[in-house]
Amino acid sequence: MNTCRDNSSQIRQIEMKVAKYIFNSYIKEKKIQVNDQEKLVTMKEFMAKIFLKSNGLVTQSELLKEELTTISKANKDYLLNPDNYQKTKKTPFGYPDEFRCHHIIYKKHKFTRCSNKIDEENGGDMYCLQHWDSTNPYENEYNKLVDNIEK
Ligand SMILES: [Zn+2]
DSSP states (O other): OOOHHHHHHHHHHHHHHHHHHHIIIIITTOEEEETTEEEEOOHHHHHHHHHHHHTTOOOHHHHHHHHHHHHHHHHHHHHHOGGGGTTTOOBTTBOOGGGBOOOEEEETTEEEEOOSBOOHHHHTTTOOTTTTTSOOTTHHHHHHHHHHHHO
8 A cells, every 4th residue: 555655756746747748838938927027937947836836835925815814714703603602712713813812923934823812811912821921023024914915
């Protein structure tokens, strides 16, 4: 029986073949619009672009969009059924904004908001038990990114 690793390397080989085929059939020697400029894209650039995503690597803005979407789902769900969440405040989408810790974590070169519940006793209405007494050095950076996405 194949292990997961064998499977994923087989899948990767197929993906590479398909990507090369697509490049050779549709991309090679054609000018493509990139940031308002027409340019030729090399196979290397093309593959890097494609496999960045299938690697499971997400960009900061993808991660942030996902995070904001999840929080807004949690907000909606909580507002619709507050009685369901009296005890834990946790919806299937995690904690709604008002109960989610405001600490910003810098992880793998990206910013992400802590997903723990605020600890009312120690953290007031801002922070979880883990972060109530730590500084929040990435908060401004994170808020700037959020502003850019919400524009
Ligand atoms: Zn936290």
